[in-house]
Each structure stands twice: as C-alpha cells, then as structure tokens.
Amino acid sequence: MIYAVFAPILFAIVIPFLSRMKHKIHTGWLILPVPLLVFIYFVSFVGSGFESQVSNYSWIPSLDISLSFHLDGLSLLFALLISGIGSLVVLYSIYYLDREERLGHFYTYLYIFMTAMLGVVLSDNVFALYAFWEFTSLSSFLLIGYWHFKERSRYGAIKSLLITVSGGFSLLAGLISLTIVTGTTSIREMVGQPDVILESSFFPLILIFLLLGAFTKSAQFPFHIWLPDAMEAPTPVSAYLHSATMVKAGIYLMARFSAIFGGEPSFFMLLSLFGIITLVCGSYMAVRQTDLKAILAYSTISQLGMIMAMLGFGTDIAIFAAVFHILNHATFKGSLFMIAGIVDHETGTRDIRKLGGLMTFMPMSATLALFGTFSMAGVPLPFLNGFYSKEMFFDASLQLSGYAGTFVEIVAIVLPYLAVIGSIFTFVYSMYLFFGTFRGKYKEEQLPVKPHEAPFMMLLSPIILVSGVIIIGLFPNLFNNGLLTHAADAVFGDEVTKEISFWHGFIPPLYMSLTVVILGAILVLTKTKWERVYNILPGNFSFNRIYDWGVNQLEASSNRITFTYMNGSLRLYMVLLLASVTAITGTALFISDGINFEVSDVAPVTVHEVLIAIVMALAAIATIFVTNRLAAILVVGVVGYGLAILFVLYSAPDLALTQLIVETVTVALFLLCFYHLPNLTKRTESIAHRGVNIIISIGFGALMLVMSISAYNSQFFDTISDYFTENSYKLGGGDNIVNVILVDFRGLDTLFEVSVLFGAGLAIYTLIRFRKNKGAK
Amino acid sequence: MEILMAILASILFATAIYNLLQKQFLRIIIGTVLLSHAAHLFLLTMGKLKRGNPPVLVEGVTNYTDPLPQALILTSIVISFGVTSFLLVLAYRTFTLNKSDNMDELRGSSDE
Amino acid sequence: MIEIIISLFLLIGTFFIFSGSLGILRFPDVYTRLHAATKASTLGVASVLLAAFLYLYVDHGIISGKLLIGIWFIMLTAPISGHMISRAAHNAGVKLHESSIRDELQEMNEQNEAERQSE
Amino acid sequence: MFEDFGGQLLEWTVIICLIVIAISVVILLIRIIIGPTNADRAVALDTMGINLMAFAGLTAIHLVTTKLNDVILLIGILLFIGTIAIAKFIEKGVIIDRNNH
Amino acid sequence: MAIQIIFNLLIACLWMFLTESYTFVTFLIGYIIGIALLFLLRRFIPDAFYFKRVLLLFKLILLFLKELIVSTWQIAKLVYKPKLNVQPGIFALPTDLRTNWEITLLANLISLTPGTLSVSISEDHTKIFIHAMDMPDIEKEIEGIKETFEKAIMEVTR
Amino acid sequence: MSNLAVLPIVIPLIASVISAFIPKKLGLSRVIAKLFALIFLVYAGYLAWVVFTDGIIVMQSSGWAAPFGISIVADYLSVTLVLITSIVTTAAVFYAPSSLSKLQESYYFYTFMFLMISGVVGAFLTGDLFNLFVFFEVLLMASYGLIVLGGGKVQLRESLKYVLFNVFSSMLFVTTIGFIYASVGTVNMAHLAERIQEAEQAGILTGLAVLLFFVFAIKAAIFPLYYWLPNSYIVPNPVVSALFGALLTKVGIYSILRMYTLVFNHDVGITHEIFIWLAMFTMLFGVIGALSTQNVKLIVTYNIIPAIGFILMGIGLYSTSGIEGSVYYLIHDMVIKAALFFLVGALVVAAGTDDLRKMGGLITRYPVLGWLFFVGSLVLAGVPPFSGFIGKLLLLRGSLEQEEILLTIAALITSLLILYSMVRIFVRGFWGDTVEELPEGQNKKVRNLTIPAALLLAISIFLGIGAEFIYPHVETIANMLLDRTEYINAVLRE
C-alpha cells in the first residue's frame, strides 16, 4: 500500500525532467498512468467481501510515529475518489493547460497533493496523518498560487495557507492530546477506547482542536472564506482539490472520529449547527455570485456544510447519507467545475453576466451541465444521484430525537427548517448557473473569444463524471455493498445497511423536497425582484473583511507594537530590561522567602574604610552631576583608585596592582578617545525621564544590595578556598596563591583571558585601520 | 564591613545604571566602567573581607584571605579592561562616523 | 622606643599630607594650590613611607628597597608634575587669582604676540 | 603583634593616620568635583594619588606585609605618567603628540 | 664617570657573591667597600673621583631637603591661617644655566623651595617663570636662593 | 583519554591564532580555515561518537580534581552541540569567501570567527561557572570584532548598543557568581548542583537562580531582554549574522538549559514557572517582530526569538517531553538558522536589496534559491516531516501533558505566524512580476552562496525525516539532564 500512496510523489520528483519534453508531448500524458494505476489498485478492493487491511512501515518508532496505513471502507471510498478523480483531472488538464505553461510545476504540486491526500485518508498513525494533512495544505497553496504573477492568486494562496495551516496546527494539538489521553498514536486503537477519551478532562479541548482542524480544511462557516479565493487556481485544481478531495479532508477527519464522538451532545451540537449554518450561508452566498467558479465554490461550501451536518446528526441513516453524498458530490461538482473550465477556456470569461445562450455553441457541455446542476439542486428525478442523498439528508434531519437537554432539543427542531432553506437556495443557484450560462440571450459582443464546443478529449472527464451521476441515479444501490456500507460502517462503528430507493411514499422528506423545488422555482423566476436583499444583508463578506483586516493588522499592528518598543533608543531598552529584571527577580526573591538580613560573621567596621567608601560613593555619584569631560573621567578614576585601595586594605595586593595599571591606562584611553568628542552637556531629559532613571537605578541597586546581603548571610557551605592555601605550594609550586590559581588551578581561565585581550587588540586595530583603507579608496 | 562594602557596591551599581541610561557616550561608558568596579567589589566582598593575610604563603602564617575570588576578580579585571578599551575606540569611531555622541540621535530608523 | 619615632614620622607625614589637601581646597587658584600639592603632600608621603620603611626594617628586619625607591621617585617627580600642570594651566589660559599682583609670563606672551602681529 | 606600649601607640597612630588621610582624600574629591578648571582637578588627582601611596604605606604597617611595596611604587609611577598625560590633555588636548610641533 | 659607577656596582655585586648573602644590607656594604677601593685607587683612574661629585650631590640634596621642610612648613602655616592675605604672582628669573638638564633641575628645585613654583621656561632658555605665593615677601630672597641653587647645580654638573 | 574533551576548544583557537598571522594572504587563509574547519568537524564527530558510546568524558584542567580546577565536561549535550557548531562552522567557511569582500576577509575575519567558535565550544564544554563567563567573554569579544567588520555608520551604531548590552550582562554575571560563591562556596557546576541539592529549599538560592537566569536571558534574547538583538544582527555580513543567529543566542539558551536542569532545580515552582511565562511572551513578541518588517534580513533575525521561546518553553516544562523537545529544537534551530541566514544573504545579493517591497519574481531567475527558501520556511515553522516538527511535537506534548493550554495555544499561534512571516518572503520576493532593476551577473555568486545553505538545509531535513537516528540520542541527553547523577558523578567522582 505504501507504493500506492507514494507513487505520485515519487513520480513528482521526475516530473520536472519529464516536463522538459513538453514540446514533444504534453507532460500530462506521460504521468497519467500513475493515478490510473493507483485507482485500479484500489478498485481491486471493492466488493462485498471487503475487509479492512493494515500495512505497517516504521518511520520513527521511538516516537511512535509510523507510516501505518489502514484501508477500511471509509478510506477506500476516499482513496478511490482521490485516484479516480485525480486521473480524470489529469486527463482534463492535458487539454486545459497549454504546453507553454509551467507544466512541470503544476504536475509536481498536483502529485505531491495526491500522495498527501492519500496519506491523510489511509494513515492510521495520527502524526503521519498530520504530516500528510499539512502537505495537502501546502500543495494547495502552491497550486492556488500557480499563476503567481496575478495578485489575486497570491492573495488566495496566502489566505488558504493561513486558514488551513492554522487549522492544521490546531489539529496537531488535538491529536497530541488524544495520544496523551489514550497512550497510543494509532487511530484504530483510539477508536477502541472512546470512554477513556470522553471521560478525560482533555475531552472538550480535543473536540475543539479537532473541530477547528476539520472546519478550516472543509471550509465550514466561518472559515469558509478561503475557498472562493482558492478559485484563482487553474480549474483542474478547483475541481480536484477544492471540491472533490482536499476540502473533504475535514469531513474525513470528522467521519473518522465519529466512532469516538458520535452521540456526544456537544459533538452533535457543534457539527450540526455549524454544518447547517454553512449550508445555508454557502448556498445563500452562491446565488449572488457572478463568476461561475465562485458560484461553484460557494456551492461547495454549502454542500460540505451539509455533509458535516449529517456527520453531526450521527444516526445510521445520516452517516450513510453523508458517505453517499461524498461520492455524489464528487461526481456532479467535479463535472461542473470542468464544464466551468471549458466555458472559461472557450469563451474567455467566467462572468455569468456576460454569458448566456451557449447551448447552441456548446451543446455537449450544456447537456453535461444540465445533469450536473440538476443533480446538485436535488431535483427529484430518478437518474440524478443528488436527489437521493438530499432526500436522505431531509430524512435524517427529522430523526434527531435521541438527544436530551433543552438547547439541544431546540436545535434538533430547528435543523430541518434550516435544511430546507439551505436547499432552496441550492436549487436557486443551480438553476441560475445552468440557465444563466447556457440559456438566455447570447451576448456576443461581451465575449472575448467566439465560443465553440470543446474537443472531445477535454469533455471526456466530465462525461465520465456525469455518467457516474446518471449511473448512480439509476442504480443507487450499485455501490452499496461493495463500498458505501463498508464506509458507513467504518464511520458509525456498527453495521449500517441501507437500501436506497427513489420512492418512499408520502413521507415528510418528500414534502420537504417538493417545497424546495416549488419555492426554489418561484425564487428563480423572481430573482431580479428580490436580489436587492443582498445589498441589505451583506452576508459573510464581513468575514472576509475580518480576515483582511486581521491580516493587515497583523503587519500593521506588529509594526506598531514592535516599533513602539524597538525604537532604537538604548535608554528605553535599558529601562525595560532593568525594570523587568528588578521586578521579576525581586518578586521571586520575596516569595521564595529568600531575604535574609540576619547579619552574621562580618568583619568589624573601621573609620578609614568607611571614609574610603564614602569617597568612592561620592565620586560615583559625582559622575552623574559633573558637566566636564575631564572631571567625569577623573572622578571615575577616583572610584577605580579607591577600589585599588580597598584591594590594598582587604589583603589583595595583586588585585591592587592590576587595578592600578588598568585604571591608569583606562583613564588615559578615556582622555585619548574623548578629547575629540563633544564636552558633556547639561542633562536635558524631562523630569519624568529623570524620575524613571532614578527609580530604575535605585531599584536595581537596592535589588543588588538585598541579594548580596541575603546571599552573604546565607552561607550554607564552606568555600573551597582551604584547598588552595593548603596545596598551592605543595602541588602548585608557588607561594603566591592567587598566582598559582591563575596559572595552574584555573590556567584555562587565564589562557582565554589572554585570548580576550588578543581579540580586543585585533578588534581595535580593525576599527582603526579599516577606516583608513576605506578613506584611501 | 561586608555590609558596608555591599552598600558601596550597590551604590556603584545604581550610579552605573543611572549613567547607562544617559544619552552621551562618555556617560554611558563611564557607566560600564562603574559597573565593572561594582561587580568586582561585590565579588571581593562575597569572599569575606579581612579574614587574614594576603594570599601569599609566608612561613608561620596560617590564616589567609580567600584567594579564589581574588583570582576570579583578576581575570575579570583584565577582561573588562579589554572590553572597555574596545568600547572606547568603538564609541570614538561611532562618533566620527555618525557625527554625534548622543544615543538619542543614534536610534536609527526602520528603513535603513 | 623606635615605635615612637615611627609614630612621629607617621603623624608629621600625615599632618603634612592633610595640610596639602586642605591647601588644595582652600587656596584661591590652581597655582597657589600647586604650592600645597608639590610641597606639603610630597614631604608628607615621604615621611610616611620612611616610617613604613623603618617599621619594616626595625620590627621585622625587612629592608624594603622599593619603599626607598618610592620615596626617591616621588621626590623627583612631584616638582615635575607640578611644573607640568602649572605650565599646562597657564598655556590653557587659566588666569591667576585676582589677588595676584603680577604675571610676567602673561606679559611676555602678550608682548610676543604683539610683535608677531606687527610683523 | 602590638603587645607593648610602643605597639599600642603605633597601632593607634596608624589608625588615626589612616583616618586623617581618608578625610584628606574626601577633601581632594571635593576639589576634583568642583574644579573649577581642569588644572585644579589634575592637581587634586595628583595629590590624591600621593595620599593613596601614604594610605598603602600605612596599610603595609598595619598588615605587616611587604606585598604592598609594589603597589606603592606603582602608584608613584602611574601617578607621574597619569599626571603628565592629563597635563598634556589640558594643554593641547592630545596625550600623544603625533606630529611633534 | 660612568665607568666608575659601574665598577662600584660590580664590586658591590661581587661582595654579595662572596658573602653569599643577597640582601640590601650586603649590597650596601659592598657598595661602601667599592667606594673605599675607588677612593684608594683614584690616582690610577684617569677621571676625577666620582664620589666627590656624589658628595656634592648629597650636599645639594640636603640643601634641598632643608628648603623643602621649610617651605612645607610655610605652606602648612598658610593653610591654617584663618584669612589668606597673600599677593601671588608670576615673575621671570634670569638664569645662567644653559643645558636642558640643568634648567630642569633648577626649575624642580625652585618648585620645592618655599613660596615658589616654576611655571614655564622661556623659549630661549634664559628665563624661568616662577609663581610666587607671596611676591613682596619673596622677591628679596629670590636672588639668594637662585645663587645657592645655581651654584650647587653647577658644582655637580661642571 | 580525557584530553579529548578540550581539543574542540583548542582546535579553533589554533586556527584563530594562525590566521591572525596571515591576514593579507587570503588564499592561504581560506585554505587553512577550510582545513581547520574540516579537522574540527571530523574531530567533533569522533568525540560525539566516543561520548555516546563510552559515556561522559571529563577533563580536569591541569590535572586538578574538581571542584578545585576547571572541569571540561564532554557530556552528551555538549558534544552534540559541539558537533552542530562544527557543521555550521564548516558551512560558514565555505560560504564566507563569496559573501565577504576581500577587504573584510583580510581584516581578521577568520581569526575572529575561529576565536568565537572557540568561545562557543568552550561555553558548551565547560563545567565551571566562572569559566563559562570567561568563554562568554571570548565569544563576545570575537563577535565584537566580527560585528564591526566593515564598519559602516549604521553598523558601528548598532554594534555600540550590542556591546553595551553585553557588557551589562557580563558584569551582572560576575556579580551573580559572587553571590553564588558567598552562599554556596564553589563555582564548579557539578559541585554547585550537589551542594544546592543538600541545601534544600533556600529562598536566596531561588533569587540567585532567577538573577542568573537573566544574565543568560540577555544573551539568549528572551523577552523582555532581546532589544539588542534584531538591529545588531542585521548590520553585519550575512555570514556573520548566520554565525550569530546559529550560535550566540544558542549559547545563552544552552546555559539556561544546563544550569536549570543541573544546578538550579530546587524550586521549580518559581523558576520554571517564570520560564514558561517568559517563553510565551518571547515567542509571541518575537514573531510579532518578524511580521513587523519588510526587511528580509530582519524577518529572519526576528525569527531567532520565537525559537528561543520554544526552547525555553521546554525547559520551563521540565518534563521528559519538554526537555527532549528543547534539546531537539535547539539542535534543529542551530542548523536551520544558519541555513536561512545564508539563504537570505544569497537573496539579498540576488535581489540587490533587502527590502521586500522592492523585490519580486525572483523565482524565474533563481528557482533553486526560491525553493530552498520555501523549504527552509517550512522547516522553520515546524511542518512535518522536517526537523522543526519533531521538536515542536515533543514540546507541545510536554505542554499539553501539564495542561498548559495557554502555552500550547501561544506556541501554535507562533508557529503559524512564523510560517506566515517566512512565506511572505517567498510570496512577495519570489512570486509576482520580476522587478526591473534586478542586478545582473550575480548568478555565479548566488550559486556559491546557495550551496552551503543547501547542505545545511539537507541536514535539517535529515534531522526530521531521519529522526529515528537522532531521537534516541536526544533521549539520552534528556535523561542525563533530568537525572543529574551521571553528570555529577562523572565530574566529581572520577
């Protein structure tokens, strides 16, 4: 199975080389066999005797990450869609994409996607799933941005990336939480212990994380906004990723975990509500679109909402309907996208306002579109698969009595009505799509290209898909035993048997369907009259605005925030730094009860030492007040010489010597460097600045004082010094202990101290000399 | 005595920081020099003061001051010296190139 | 007994040092202050160091050549330092205190300046 | 080490002297800070160095050690160099004459 | 003269080797022995006996020490005077000394003597500018001081 | 045997000194630099192998038993980091000739670089707190030399700030060592660890721990102490920025990792809680910084900060997952940061500007560079199966295990924004219409700059896909960090 999954990506590696021959032969032909073979491979599993299969390949066993593929009914359904529609899309693209295009790029992205998507639906290991999941987002990003010189493409690519990847990260958190709770990374094993998950404190978190992942990917309200902009991708991509497969990854995920969450009121609530809202909003918005692909995009959103809602319902019939609709949607929506692409290709526009009356020019396309749109609308005709799943959806929406709790009950009552409303709009846009494009007035002057029918090979893919629509419509139970029941079983976690039939008698779903058709027809006919509603109800465009505002703000406010504090002012940096260090360290010291003023074991105080200390303190303070260069430098010198004297007093002659030399040289360097610099000016900072400076300095000084005294008073251990005095001569061979330490015990320090000086010397040399060379130029 | 020296070192720290918060190079660098003085004084103080003779072995003397902090300070003094020297030259060069010794005028803008 | 002499040296030295410092504080201008610095302080420190030398020699039998060199060095350099500072001050234009009655150096400089101008 | 009267006397003398010199250093610090001219500061710093030599000498007596002799000598040398440097700075503003004019 | 000093030092060192005692005292003894030897052998040495000059130098030092003590005392008195009523000033002192060394020495000596401080030397090396603590008080003595110092220096150097 | 441990410090030092004598002989300098880098690389690999097979190697310098001498400890963590350092060094040596001007190269670039490497490696290997300070100074001094190399106005101005911050942090370090010495009486890390364990709950030690943390936090660029970093890292040449970005801040965070697992873990409730909060802010503010600018160098530079946040997060969690995550992330980030800085260097050469607003359509002419950049962005953002993912996975697991929801969410948002900040470069710089004033004739130079970056990127990808080879070692490291006895025994008992 691993070969089936990785075949496309392995092929993707050679695609750039194959694409060099594109002037001889369209790259698509060379690579078409790959998805086809994969499809055939998966078809071989279809059958009533299907049993789920697992194949394991280790990857990072120590982290419990493996490439373990689990082929059950659900994943088989998806695998077939991915490879089947993938093959058709490649075929279609051969005619859709000109050889002058960057075919290598296109097919590489597409095949990366194919592997990623197969990986998502087949992976049993959650982290492998996540890895594939992210790759679907990335390949989608690249495909949307395929025509990257178009501003809209870049916009759409980034938008989809941001939304789907954020969902991906959320999914990751959910999956990690699941592994923490269940102690396994295998989905099968997780599904085996739903109680552990449902009862853990992580449950709400897991649910929200996973839902976010699924909703963003499957364009559920309010994350649906990326999908219309994804239409900037070449149409084959829209047909493939953004209607048939990738957007269903979220559906797949929810279906996969239904076995765990199914029956949980919160799961029901969230999925049903968001699903149905998505359905209604999506279809409502689709009606107002003017771009063919935009209509289809919103249509996809609404259809995905419907499937999501059905998964939320969680009853056996609902799940079966969901699975069934996944298949059906792929067939009619895939074909419609391809038709839209053909129309675009042949007329040069997708603007429905410019189109019309194309039936005469493109009869074949029109026929295909007719089947596609009517199936999508759920028109009750026995050869349209869309109707069956739509009616099952109505049926399922009416059977939601299993849930307790006031609010949940209210939701259960409201859902059927919302389902009908959504379906009415679906009907409206479907009709609008078909009639607006193929019927009505032909507007020759508005079309860039004179329309004519597409070549047969380009029509082949939609023909195959529409055949699917009709075949399933005629024989709705054809795939039941071999495929759909297995899939539904996998979702429901129990046997689901369902006999699909056209006629059930006069039962509520039928009335609902009729309501949809009648009201829908009325709305279609009166569309011009009520269209103004859209001006009053702007609909979900506000979410787009929120997104745009958010992204703009992301940069603008980042810029504002960052440059508020990163304004290059050393003083501000220092103030912030010191304030944080003082506050946090002080607090930590305080709450850990570390302050210790119980003075113990200190040397006696003598007057002259106090005086020296006073001199040093005064000199230090004087550095602040003096306004004369030399005075400032000399006063610092006083502190330094004072320190040397303290070294003298406290038995550190070596230190005193070094300090003296260093201080003198430093003062000399100060004089040398600062003679040419301006004299000190009066400090001109505002009183507030000065106040802050004073508080910060005193605060930090106080912290140091408290820390030092506390540390000094908390001498827990003897120092290691005795060892040095005892062994300095014996082992170190010298009687100046400090020297022995420096050159022997801690010789390494000294070696690198010299290195620092070496570096400083070279750095100073570089500073001085580099300029000269520059000046000479 | 240690307490007194701790206070002194803290004062040095505080004045050092006050200087670091100023605009002119000279004051800022003076701040760094004071800072190193403060640090070395702290280190010396923390090793206990006046606990004996200079740590140079003399026959008959057994009580010596803790030599380790002294060794550490010595290393640190030399290192600080190197750094300060570099800093001084850097400040000088920065001034000559930017024609300003005022840190406030040397913030730089985001467009550079 | 020797301690008394040492003490005496120390006290005298310290007294002179202190006087020098006080003079630096009290005297009106840099030139007069230099008088205090170059004379009192120098002699003072010499006295103290001599005391230290004596102490180390008499009480502990250590002859510290470095101390003697120190004394010699400070005696040698103090007037040079004083000279350098006063010259620098005068060249830098530090005026004498107003109680001063004459400045021949200034007069000569001005005269030279005037000659240069006339040329 | 100061058992006898002489020792006592010397100890007290040393301490008094240390205190006096410390006061003297304070005085000099004042002059360094208030100036008013850089030459005044140079004088005061020079004298402060001399004070420090004395201080080190006294400490040498106090601690009975010869280890400080180096310090004393070094102060003297550095003081001289430093004073010359500062004087040059005051006079011409440069310490090292690059072009001997 | 330099050779004599080196000889003297060599003798001192030799003495240290001989006695196997490397202390300052031994060195001093060796040095004195060296002086004695040089004094005895002074007829065989072409140059004049250098120690004579040393003695003169010693005299100079003593002179100068005396002046120093006196001047310090004067300063100390001034310092503790409640009111400082002096009339300082700078005056020029003509000198007959010519070489750099001599003038420097003189200037330094002047600095250490009571009430005077050399400020500058004229470009033609003929005058030393001296700051006096109290001009009226000093002027009378200046000539005398100059006489003594100049003479002492010349004795040593010429 | 034990001298094995000190060689990684000595080899670069020798290289540094040798190249100091032949600054003007560029050809020879380069050969020597490459030679030493390769020797260093091979040796570091050998040392890592020896340590992971035979256990920790301790060299007591000059033969003085710890805690009296300075212990150089080649433990699992330090040898790993040394190995990564050697890889980055080698890449840098090959990158430098194309990136630097001849003049810059001849002003002791190699000397400073190897000196810095010596300091970095020393900091990784030393087992002595004060010696750590010394190595910090070595690497800082060398970094000062590198940062002023080329000496423009802006460069010197920002360098000055950089130096000042570091001086402050260094002096605070010395002071804190003083306090620690007063209280615990030793500066040997293992000895400190042992003694602090005995001292039990002593409040002052917590205070000291926090203070010391800030010393490292300044170097590691942790919120709110990273102000010095962004501008000072973009002014020098990209190869220098790469060395800084890959190594310098990492030394800071390494020190935190070391000190707060080995020594200061007596009061995790306070210290490590602080870490968690700071980690959160570090991530967010860092990435906000990355979004705030259109300067490509600055974007990559700001991205140093969230990475540090991630590593600190794991240290704060102080659990097996957390520490493993930190170690993994640390290793990953050293490689990828160097790679990204290299790539940005190439990008700036290719585009002739570092302003994103003036770039566009570069993918047409520089496809390889573009795709490397894209992959680099993914690696940085922690997209599986690349190296960032493994570290992030471990960190998130650690965070969720302790139900640090806020932290988890912050980490996730940060990851997203990191990706966005980097993809922006790809989208705005490589996609779109080609700008007209693209500099000509840079293809060869860009290619030369791209190759070392590509190699580093390959390593990065291997660190992710080949995690099975890496992770067990990370596990060993984390175990050692969490159970200190092996380290302490190796230093004090042998």
Ligand code: NA
């Ligand atoms: Na740093």
Ligand code: NA
């Ligand atoms: Na750094």
